[in-house]
Amino acid sequence: MGLVVATKMIEIRNLKKYFPLKGGFFNSKQADVKAVEKVNFDIPEGEILGLVGESGSGKTTLGRSIIRLIEPSEGEILYNNENILNFKEKDMRSLRKDFQIIFQDPYASLDPRKKIFDIIAQGLKIHTGLNKQEISNKVKSIIKEVGLQEEHLNRYPHEFSGGQRQRIGIARALVLEPKFIIADEPVSALDVTIQAQILKLILDLKEKYSLTILFISHDLSVINQIADRVMVMYLGHIVEVASTKQLFSNPKHPYTKSLIATAPQIFRKNENKIVLKGDIPSPINPPSGCVFRTRCPHASPDGKEAKIEMGLIEVEPGHWVDRCGANCS
């Protein structure tokens, strides 16, 4: 394709999600869980964008907000130059065909009372005007694509292993021929050998169906294998974005550095690794200024980081780092 600028699949502008915490007198609002704080990013067509962070970083909330499984509090999500947050339920429904999601837990995400055929066919029945025969053909063809057989369609979810269930989850998402997929920790619940099989399947299908994928994971090694570009999230903020190569060879933010240095590796002895102290703070009451300062190994004793506002700056082409983290080490 040469130097053609990739068109954007999705643009996220100032997306914010607060969950109100209610309780007390008249069930009034007590506080907000600040899950996602005004994030901005684009996903070009055909890209696998990795989103990495610890539990509580807001990565799942962000993923689900993009396809409005969770209603964002503020911001814009542009798809084909339209803000889908303004869409009515009816318009959203036709959009859901283009946006699909693969979940982490293949045990919880398949209805135990339905046969595999019905699980995969349900989306087609709702979103397309296809007749029975056409639906059946599509289901039979997709089940082979994900490495299972036609005879599996008459079985129930409990008859399958975790890896097979994840294949069924992928078939259910792909049968609608979506353009954009959110894969929310799709391999975290699987054994290592099965994890490799599923990652390979996702990569193969991505090429075949020219998919754009937001791949959410807590595991940097998995992200390194599959993503073109990586976003690192901490406490609702994106603290670093770069191409996979840039991020792993030249991490800038102390949080990213520590994540990379502490990930257990077979062929690297971590003698002087930077182990972060403490836990991720509560998103109800995040630190002022730089949200990472309470765990940052470079935090200054005078606490000046409490006054540095969060915000990404570009340190090299395509490599963005939070202001405080870009300068601190």
Next chain:
Amino acid sequence: MKNDTLLSVKNLKTHFSVGNSVVKAVDGISFDLEPGKTFAIVGESGSGKSITALSIMGLLPNNLESVDRGKILFNNQDLLTLDEKEMRKIRGNSVSMIFQEPMTSLNPVYDLSFQISEAIMLHQNKNKQEARKIAIDMLDLVGIPEPQKRIDAFPHELSGGMRQRAMIAMALSCNPKILIADEPTTALDVTIQAQIIELMRDLQKKLGMAIIFITHDLGVVAEISDTVMVMYLGNTMEIANTNKIFSNPKHPYTKSLIEIAPQISEHKREIKVLKGEIPSPMNPPSGCVFRTRCPHASPDGKEAKIEMGLIEVEPGHWVDRCGVGCGN
């Protein structure tokens, strides 16, 4: 058995009867644990690694098949021959265990003081006040801030990392010779996992206990262990010194595990896979149990006739007979 062996497992078999069939969860494994060292058991779900640990602890369900179970030798006695009363003197005292999920393995209705003191009072003949004092010292040792205050906390008031620290405090409170850790960092975030691994290493240096560390993560194995045993379907595929197993793996299963483990250091987009899934332990393949997934399995199926059994290929490096020469 060498003189300095702390625990010696000899041909351990743990078979369960389920309905009309037999599940051979652990089918004849042997290994020695040296004092102060870390022995890692690595394998996929269903490989029998947790059942090995529970067999040592004597914490198995009662649908055991009566077969010759082998021996687990500790302090000149065979743990498999002890009755429940004698086993209770060892469990939580000289051999203790921590689990994967600290939320489900701590009792939610008791505070930490009660739960940690319980073991101390039971095994060390201390009264309540003394036990509480030891419990506070233990919390301090495992790096829980403000232990005098946190001792009265309930499990739900602690984060996942703090709960795992509390579990470790409880397990170490009677100064065990052996700590069995069953996937202790799997449920934790990466930064917390790094904290717990660092803590376990420090505590081992300070207290000198031997650790049996069960995990599915080869990266963690490389960080923490001295010796590794690779298990598959209730059998041992390979045992070696940790450096050896990564620099010179012999069994095709070990080789595959190393090859497919996602790494940060390389930017290869090609993903290697091992085909198929681990077969059901109710109906394991005959002969070499790995043959159904082995990349080197021969078309004539001769591996079905090769009995499982370890061979020493170099000092301290044991490989299953079938896997020894098959890739070369």
